[in-house]
Each structure stands twice: as C-alpha cells, then as structure tokens.
Amino acid sequence: MALRIDWARWGWPALLGALALPVGVLAGVRPELTLLVALGLAFVLVVFADLTTGLVAFTFLTFFELLPSADSAAFGFTKLAGLLLALSWLARLAVHPDAKSDLLRAHPMIGGLLVLLIAWAGVSVIWAENTAGAIEATYRLGLNAVLFLIVYTAVRVPRDAVRVLWAFVIGASAATAYGIVTGDAASPYGEAARLSGTAENANELASTLVASLALALGLAFHSRDSPAQRAAALAMATIALYGVLLTVSRSGLIALGVAALAAIVLSGRWRPRVAVLAIGVAVSALAYFALFAPDAARERVRDFEGGTGREDIWRVAWRMVEDQPLQGVGAGNFSDSSIHYLLVPGTLRRSDFIVDSRKNAHNVYLGTLAELGIVGLALLAALIVAIIACALWAIDGFRRVGDIRMEMLARAQLVAVFGLLASLFFASDEYKKQLWLLLALAPALLAIARAELDRARERSADAEPG
Numbered sequence: 001m002a003l004r005i006d007w008a009r010w011g012w013p014a015l016l017g018a019l020a021l022p023v024g025v026l027a028g029v030r031p032e033l034t035l036l037v038a039l040g041l042a043f044v045l046v047v048f049a050d051l052t053t054g055l056v057a058f059t060f061l062t063f064f065e066l067l068p069s070a071d072s073a074a075f076g077f078t079k080l081a082g083l084l085l086a087l088s089w090l091a092r093l094a095v096h097p098d099a100k101s102d103l104l105r106a107h108p109m110i111g112g113l114l115v116l117l118i119a120w121a122g123v124s125v126i127w128a129e130n131t132a133g134a135i136e137a138t139y140r141l142g143l144n145a146v147l148f149l150i151v152y153t154a155v156r157v158p159r160d161a162v163r164v165l166w167a168f169v170i171g172a173s174a175a176t177a178y179g180i181v182t183g184d185a186a187s188p189y190g191e192a193a194r195l196s197g198t199a200e201n202a203n204e205l206a207s208t209l210v211a212s213l214a215l216a217l218g219l220a221f222h223s224r225d226s227p228a229q230r231a232a233a234l235a236m237a238t239i240a241l242y243g244v245l246l247t248v249s250r251s252g253l254i255a256l257g258v259a260a261l262a263a264i265v266l267s268g269r270w271r272p273r274v275a276v277l278a279i280g281v282a283v284s285a286l287a288y289f290a291l292f293a294p295d296a297a298r299e300r301v302r303d304f305e306g307g308t309g310r311e312d313i314w315r316v317a318w319r320m321v322e323d324q325p326l327q328g329v330g331a332g333n334f335s336d337s338s339i340h341y342l343l344v345p346g347t348l349r350r351s352d353f354i355v356d357s358r359k360n361a362h363n364v365y366l367g368t369l370a371e372l373g374i375v376g377l378a379l380l381a382a383l384i385v386a387i388i389a390c391a392l393w394a395i396d397g398f399r400r401v402g403d404i405r406m407e408m409l410a411r412a413q414l415v416a417v418f419g420l421l422a423s424l425f426f427a428s429d430e431y432k433k434q435l436w437l438l439l440a441l442a443p444a445l446l447a448i449a450r451a452e453l454d455r456a457r458e459r460s461a462d463a464e465p466g
Contacts, residue, residue: 044084047081047084047085047088048084048087048088048091051085051088051089051092051150051153051154052154052155052156052160052163053163054084054085054088054154055085055150055151055154055155055164056163056164056166056167057081057167058081058082058085059164059167059168059171059437060167060168060170060171061078061081061171062078062171062433062434062437063171063172063174063175064078064175078433082143082147082433085150086146086150089146089149089150089153089154092153093153102149102152102153103148103149103152103153103443104149106152106443106447107152107386107390107443109386110383110386110387110390110443113379113382113383113386114145114148114383115145116379117141117376117379117380117383118138118141118142118145120372120375120376120379121134121137121138121141121331121372121376122134122135122138122331124138124327124328124330124331124333124371124372124376125138125330125331127327127329127330128329128330128331128332128333129329129330129333129336129337130330130332130333130336130337133330133331133332133333133336134330134331134332134333136332137331137332137333137371138331138332140431141331141430141431144431144433144436147433147436147437147440148436148439148440149440150440151164151437151440151441151444152440152443152444152447155441155444155445155448156444156447156448156451157448157451158403158406158448160444161406161409161441161444161445161448162219162222162409164437164441165215165218165219165409165413165441166219168211168212168215168434168437168438169212169215169216169219169233169236169240170236172208172209172211172212172236172240172243172434173212173216173235173236173239173240176209176239176240176242176243177239179243180239180242180243180246202247202248202249202252203247203249203250203251203252203423203426203427204423204427204429204432205243205247205249205252206243206244206247206249206251206252206253206255206256206423207251207252207255207419207420207423207424207427207429207432208420208432208434209240209241209243209244209247209252210240210244210252210255210256210259210416210419210420210423211259211416211417211419211420211434211438212236212237212240212416213237213240213241213244213256213259213281214259214263214412214413214415214416214419215412215413215416216233216234216236216237216240217233217234217237217277217412218408218409218411218412218413218415219233219409219412220233220234220237221405221408221409221412222405222406222408222409224405241281241284241285244256244285245285245288245289245293248293248297248300248301250300250301250426251423251425251426251427252423253285253301254422254423254425254426255419255420255422255423256281256285256419257282258418258419258422259415259416259418259419259422260278260281260282261278262414262415262418262419263277263278263411263415264278266395266411266414266415267411268399268411270408289301310362310363310426313338313360313361313362314361314362314363314366316338316341316342317334317338317361317363317366317367317369317370318366318370319341320334320337320338320341320370320371321366321369321370321373323341324370324373325373325374326373326374326375327372327373327375328368328369328370328371328372328373328376329370329371330371331371331372331376332371333371334360334361334367334370334371334428335360360428361428362426362427362428363424363425363426363427363428364424364425364427364428364429364430365377365380365381365424365425367428367430368380368430384421384439387417387439387442387443388414388417388442390442390443390445390446391410391413391414391417391442391445391446392414393446393449394410394442394445394446394448394449395407395410395411395414395449396449397446397449397450397452397453398410398449398452400453401449401452401453401456403449403452406445406448406449406452410445410449413438413441413442413445414442416438417438417439417442420432420434420435420438
C-alpha cells in the first residue's frame with residue numbers, strides 16, 4: 001500500500017523542523033545571531049497572522065537599535081521586520097479592502113501632503129550635488145510614509161492603540177535599563193557618562209525617552225483599574241526620566257520642559273494635578289544635577305556657549321538658505337554641500353564639523369529649509385499642523401463620548417509628539433521610526449474617537465421613543 005502523507009497535518013511541523021537545523025548550526029557558529037534569527041522567525045509568523053500584533057512587535061523591535069552593542073545584524077533585522085510588516089499590510093489591503101482603514105481616502109489632506117513631500121524630495125535629485133544621497137533620503141522618507149499608512153490601517157480600536165503604546169514604553173524602558181545595568185551604553189564625555197545607543201546619539205535618545213515618559217504616565221492613568229499595570233507604567237516612567245538625565249542632553253532637557261508645559265496646557269480638567277506632576281519632574285531633574293551628577297555633567301548642562309559646534313553648523317545652513325531659498329540644495333545633501341559655504345564672511349569656531357566629520361544640520365526644520373527650500377519646509381509644517389489638528393480632534397471626540405481613559409491617553413500621545421517636535425530643533429532626526437509612529441497615531445486615534453461617537457449616536461437614536 002502506498003504511503004500517503006497528510007500535508008495539512010504534518011506540513012508546518014516539517015517546515016519548522018527544517019528551519020530548526022540551520023538555526024542550530026548558526027548557534028554554534030555565531031551564537032550572538034541566534035536570538036535575532038529566532039525572533040525573526042517568530043516575527044514572520046506573528047506579522048502575517050495579525051497586522052496589529054505585527055505592528056506591536058515591530059514597535060518593540062525598533063528599540064533594538066538603541067542598544068549600544070547592536071551591530072549591523074540588528075539594524076538589518078529591524079529593516080527586514082519593517083519590510084515584512086509592509087508586506088503584511090499590502091496583503092491585508094488586498095484581502096480585506098476597507099475605505100475606513102485607508103489613510104489616503106479617510107484623510108486626503110494628510111495623504112496629499114505626504115505624497116507631495118516625498119515627490120518634492122525626489123524631484124530635488126535633479127539639482128542635488130550628491131544624487132545618491134538625494135535618492136536615499138527620498139527612499140527613507142518614503143519608508144516612514146508607508147509606516148504612517150500601516151499604523152492607520154492596523155490601529156482601529158482602543159485596544160490596538162493601547163497595545164502599541166505599551167510596546168513603545170516597554171521597548172524604550174528595556175533598552176534604557178539594559179544600558180544602565182550593563183554600563184555599555186555610556187559614552188565618555190569628560191568625566192560624565194552620557195547614555196546613548198548605536199543608532200542614536202545621546203540627544204536623540206533623550207528625545208525618545210521624553211516621549212516614553214509622557215506615554216508611560218498616560219498609560220498609568222489609563223491602567224488605574226489595574227494596580228499591577230499602573231505600577232509597571234510608573235516604574236517605566238521613572239526609568240525614562242532617569243535615562244533622560246543620564247544622557248546629559250541639554251536638548252533633551254529642553255524637550256522635557258516643553259513636554260511638561262504641553263502637558264499642563266493640554267491636561268484640561270486635570271490641569272492642577274498635572275501641574276503638580278510636572279513640577280515634581282522638574283524638581284527631580286534639578287535635584288539630580290545638584291546632588292548626584294558628576295561635575296562634568298553639571299558643567300555641560302550649565303554651559304550653553306557654542307553648543308558643541310551647533311551654532312556654526314546652523315550658520316552654514318542659513319548660508320545655504322540664502323543661496324537657494326526656494327528649492328534648497330537637495331534632499332540629504334546638507335553634509336555634502338556644506339563645505340561650499342565655508343568661505344563666506346562670518347566667523348566659524350568649528351569648521352572641522354563641516355570639513356572633516358561632515359555633520360548634519362542638527363535641526364530638522366532648518367535642515368529641511370536648507371535641503372528642500374521654502375517649498376519643502378512649508379509641506380513639512382503643513383503636515384505637522386494637520387497631524388496636531390487630528391490629535392486635538394481625537395481628544396475632543398473622546399471627551400464628548402465620555403471615554404476618559406482614551407481621552408487621557410490621547411492627551412499623553414500629543415504631549416509626547418510635542419516633546420519630540422521640540423527636540424527636532426536640536427537634532428536631524430527626521431527619519432526616527434518612533435517619531436513617525438507617534439505622528440501616525442494621531443489620525444488613527446481620531447478614527448477611533450469618531451467610531452465611538454457614531455456608536456454613541458446610534459445608541460441614542462435607538463433609545464428614543466419610536
């Protein structure tokens with residue numbers, strides 16, 4: 001009798017067994033890569049089973065890049081995870097087409113601004129000195145726009161948003177705690193140890209932790225019915241605040257101050273309590289630098305003169321603006337074109353940042369103006385305003401429907417966005433995945449709030465006497 005194999009029953013075990021063999025061989029050759037491979041296989045299964053769960057996993061995995069010991073394999077893994085997430089999103093749209101989950105149709109203004117910004121960056125290839133740099137910058141911008149679309153499709157109900165924000169906070173806390181415990185994340189700055197990561201310098205890491213602090217406090221309020229979750233959220237808020245202080249980042253402290261002011265302004269009827277909390281955060285920061293920080297760290301925070309060459313870089317960026325005000329020098333071309341603007345009247349203290357190390361603009365807004373001109377900056381500003389408007393409408397929607405927990409979480413999301421936007425005045429971090437993730441949550445939260453309002457109106461209509 002011929003042997004017949006039940007492929008429906010044994011297919012998956014056979015596939016997993018076949019994959020286990022090379023993973024086992026890799027464990028003997030490159031043990032440090034085994035965890036990444038195992039996570040990758042698990043991620044493949046998760047992301048194609050459920051897009052929202054894949055987004056949650058991807059949100060957490062983006063913080064692998066913050067680990068100081070991360071190598072090119074870790075970066076490659078996060079890029080692969082992003083590609084798999086995009087493929088899962090395309091499959092979701094193909095199998096379950098839904099106009100309500102399509103950002104381009106639900107928010108044509110935001111979608112149009114995204115398309116125009118990417119198109120203008122792509123057109124700048126024509127006049128860019130470094131064509132490859134302009135193409136790469138356009139490509140990276142396009143990837144973040146795709147993440148924007150994915151978030152809107154994946155986050156459809158309050159539970160989805162909560163899961164993504166928990167993944168954000170847990171990922172940031174895990175990366176920070178790893179750096180604090182091992183000490184590997186400390187990069188020397190005189191006698192001060194500045195917490196930083198491989199993919200982000202100390203200033204960029206600080207802005208991520210400011211956002212994590214705001215979100216953790218929002219999740220603490222959202223989890224008030226669960227003491228364990230609330231305690232976990234408060235613990236992660238503490239880790240985020242401590243991490244910001246360990247970065248010894250002046251821009252991070254400014255972003256923290258902006259986030260605190262935004263929290264007070266946006267807290268509505270909870271303003272007195274939020275003001276007390278914001279004052280407590282400020283007092284904690286002052287106490288750390290007054291009592292515990294090394295002398296070099298205190299000196300760095302007090303001394304703003306020169307901004308470690310940042311003022312010279314900004315001066316060169318402004319010369320670019322004066323030379324090419326409308327179109328700029330081309331996407332991603334600041335570091336390549338900056339050397340042509342050195343021999344202009346005006347003192348530069350740190351020309352080595354232009355000639356030797358080729359720094360970026362250290363200011364997203366000024367850098368966008370220098371690279372993409374007035375047109376590019378206007379598109380970026382309009383996109384940010386539209387996103388903030390979505391966030392405000394979402395807050396108002398949750399308030400009107402009486403969903404206090406989601407209202408507070410939406411307020412925390414907007415506070416985190418303001419903290420990140422403030423940090424962009426001091427860093428060229430326009431491709432940060434965490435930034436685009438939080439920006440994309442604004443229209444997604446608005447869609448959730450509108451759905452709750454529609455259900456509330458339907459219940460009200462059904463309750464009316466016939």
